[in-house]
Amino acid sequence: MGTLFWTQRHYTGPSPRRNPAMAFDPVQKRTVLLGGEGAQGPNMIASAMADTWERDGSYWTQTADIGPPSAGRYEMAWDPSTERVLLFGGAAFQGGDGDLARCDTWAWDGQAWTQLLDKGMRFRTGFAMATDTLRGRVVLFGGATLDEAGQLLALADTWEWSGGEWTQQEDVGPSPRSGHAMSFDAVRNVCVLNGGVLITGEPQPDTWEWDGARWTRRSEVGPAGRIGASMVFTGQYTLLFGGQDRTSKPPVIRGETWSWDGRHWTQRQDIGPKRESHGMAFDATRERTIVFGGQSEAGVHGDTWELKDHAR
Numbered sequence: 232m233g234t235l236f237w238t239q240r241h242y243t244g245p246s247p248r249r250n251p252a253m254a255f256d257p258v259q260k261r262t263v264l265l266g267g268e269g270a271q272g273p274n275m276i277a278s279a280m281a282d283t284w285e286r287d288g289s290y291w292t293q294t295a296d297i298g299p300p301s302a303g304r305y306e307m308a309w310d311p312s313t314e315r316v317l318l319f320g321g322a323a324f325q326g327g328d329g330d331l332a333r334c335d336t337w338a339w340d341g342q343a344w345t346q347l348l349d350k351g352m353r354f355r356t357g358f359a360m361a362t363d364t365l366r367g368r369v370v371l372f373g374g375a376t377l378d379e380a381g382q383l384l385a386l387a388d389t390w391e392w393s394g395g396e397w398t399q400q401e402d403v404g405p406s407p408r409s410g411h412a413m414s415f416d417a418v419r420n421v422c423v424l425n426g427g428v429l430i431t432g433e434p435q436p437d438t439w440e441w442d443g444a445r446w447t448r449r450s451e452v453g454p455a456g457r458i459g460a461s462m463v464f465t466g467q468y469t470l471l472f473g474g475q476d477r478t479s480k481p482p483v484i485r486g487e488t489w490s491w492d493g494r495h496w497t498q499r500q501d502i503g504p505k506r507e508s509h510g511m512a513f514d515a516t517r518e519r520t521i522v523f524g525g526q527s528e529a530g531v532h533g534d535t536w537e538l539k540d541h542a543r
Contacts, residue, residue, distance in 0.1 A: 233540040234498045234540075235488055235499045235538055235539070235540055236500075236538070236539060237500065237503040238536045238538075238539070239504070239534060239535070239536050240534075240537055241290075241534070242533060243290075244284060244286070244290070244291030244319075244523070244533070245250055245282065245291060245523065245533060246269060246271065246280075246292075246526045247530075247531045248266075248267030248280060248303070248531060248533065249267060249268050249303065249507075249524060249525055250303035250304045250508045251264050251265065251267030251280075251305075251509075251510040251523065252264070252267075252305035252306055252321075252510065253482050253510035253512045253521070254307035254316050254512055255307055255309065255512040255513055255515060255521075255533075256285075256309065257309065259285070260287070260516045261286060261287050261341075261510075262285065262341060262512045262514055262521050263284070263285055264283070264284040264285070264301055264523060265281075265282070265283050265284075265298070265305060265318065265339075266279065266281055266303055266305055267279075267303045267524065268284070268303035268531075269306075269531065270282070270531040273286065276399055279302050279303055280300040280303070280320050281296065281297075281299060281301040281302070282295070282342070282533045283295040283298060284343075286514075286535070288519075289515070290515060292340075294341075295343065295344065297343075298337065298339075299318060299321060299333075299337050300321070300337070301359075303321065303322065303335065304321055304322045304346075304356045304357070304453065305318050305320055305321035306320060306359065306360040306371070307339075307360070307362040309362045310338065310362070310369055310392065311362065311364055312367045312368070312383060312393060312394070313482065315338040315340045316338065316339040317337075317341060317360075318336065318337040318339065319334075319335075319336050319337075319358075319360065319371065319392075320332065320333055320394060321333045321356075321535070325475050327538060332355060332356050332376070332377075333354060334351065334353065334354035334355070335348060335349045335350070336351060336392070339369070345383075346422050347395065348396070348397070349399040349458075351396065352371075352388075352397050352399070353386070354378050354385060354519075355376045356374055356375055356376075356409065356488050357373070357374045357375045357410045357411075357412035358371055358372065358373050358374030358456075359373065359374075359411050359424065360413065361411055361414050361415040362415050363370055363391075363420075363421045363422060364415060364416050364423070365417070367393065367541045368391045368392060368393045368443075369391065369392040369393075370389065370391055370413070371388070371390040371391070371392070371397075372387070372389050372414070372422075372424060372441070373385070373387055373388070373407065373408050373411060373427065373474030374407035382453045383430055384407075384430065385407035385408055385409055385429060385430040386407055387402065387404065387406060387408070388402055389402070389404065389441065400464060401441075401444070401445055401446060403445075404439060404476070405427075405435075405437070405439045406429065406435060407429065407430065407448060407501055407536075408427035408428060408429060408435050409430075409458070409525075410428050410447060411426045411427030411429055411435070412425055412426055412462040412474070413462060413470055414462040414529070415464055416469055417464055417466070417532065418466075419440075420442070421440040421441060421442050421459060422441040423439075423440055423469045424436045424437065424439045424440070424441070424464065425437070425439075425453065425454065426455075426456060426458065426474065428477055432477070434455070434456025434458075434476075434477035434478050435456050436451065436452065436454070436455060436456040437450065437451045438453060438491065449493070450494075452496070453489065453491070454474070454498075455476045455477075455485075455493075456472060456476070456477050456478050457475055457476045457478075457507075458475050458477060458507070459475050459508040459509075459525075460473050460474025461471070461473060461474075461509060461510075461511035461522075462511075463511060463512060463513035465540065466513075466518070467540070468491060469490065469491040469492075470477060470488065470489070470490050470491075470499075470513075470538075471490075471491065471496075472488050472489075472506075472511060472520070472522065472538070473487070473503070473504075473506040473507055473509060473525065475507040476509065482524070484505045484506065484527050484528060484530060485507075486502065486503040486506065487500065487503070488493065488500065488501075489499045500538075502528070503538070504522070504534075505528070505535070506524075506532070507525055507526055508526050509524050509525025510523040510524055512524065518539065519538065519539055520537065521535065521536070522535070522536040522537075523535050523539050
């Protein structure tokens with residue numbers, strides 16, 4: 232494996248935010264970013280956003296301000312069946328009204344957003360999505376929702392998007408959790424899931440893989456149990472970055488970079504930017520992992536970082 236270096240690129244572009252949605256569009260050859268939550272104001276309410284940005288490898292350009300409602304905690308993934316970026320969910324914090332979570336599905340074609348569904352599964356936040364390029368589907372797992380009594384409930388359901396609808400799949404696998412990370416390994420043809428927390432806040436350090444039919448636990452060791460980390464597949468291995476380490480007392484935001492080869496986690500870098508709830512995508516055209524924004528102990532950020540494997 233090569234040496235990984237984080238490089239800070241620029242501060243210009245989207246305003247500082249946490250929990251934006253990010254995905255790479257291989258047709259337009261651009262990284263797409265939507266929404267997020269800005270810094271908290273005097274009333275301790277974070278402002279939700281609805282702006283859409285694209286990055287061509289050098290610069291961010293705002294491409295739309297009309298589309299999905301203002302929110303953070305959406306998730307996006309490339310939909311190979313329609314060659315559009317698919318978005319699901321989101322939530323806007325409204326102070327006394329609580330989290331207004333959504334369950335609508337949208338698509339971005341490089342020009343405009345189109346709403347595809349306004350329902351399809353239970354609303355949720357803290358879930359994860361990944362693109363199964365072998366089967367041409369988008370996979371979604373878990374998250375947190377509210378039960379009929381208004382109590383927080385963690386989910387352990389698996390859904391797939393194909394043919395214009397969400398279909399529930401296997402319901403046996405990882406424990407109910409939220410805040411986990413997931414990506415698709417296109418060499419081994421499995422979705423890789425790591426981390427997250429139970430509804431009690433207990434961190435889950437285990438790693439699971441989904442082959443399109445069943446979940447298999449692969450490891451119980453690796454990156455310390457964390458939330459708000461992100462994962463991408465680089466074409467050679469799965470890469471995990473950042474997150475809030477919930478095994479530390481008190482919790483600590485990490486700047487570590489790890490890789491997964493299907494059997495073992497390896498820490499590749501420990502001096503990257505310390506971030507959680509950031510946006511991350513792999514620019515396959517330029518072979519760079521792109522990170523935008525997120526939060527550290529210093530506050531909410533609006534900078535862009537790149538990670539390159541110098542063995543390539």
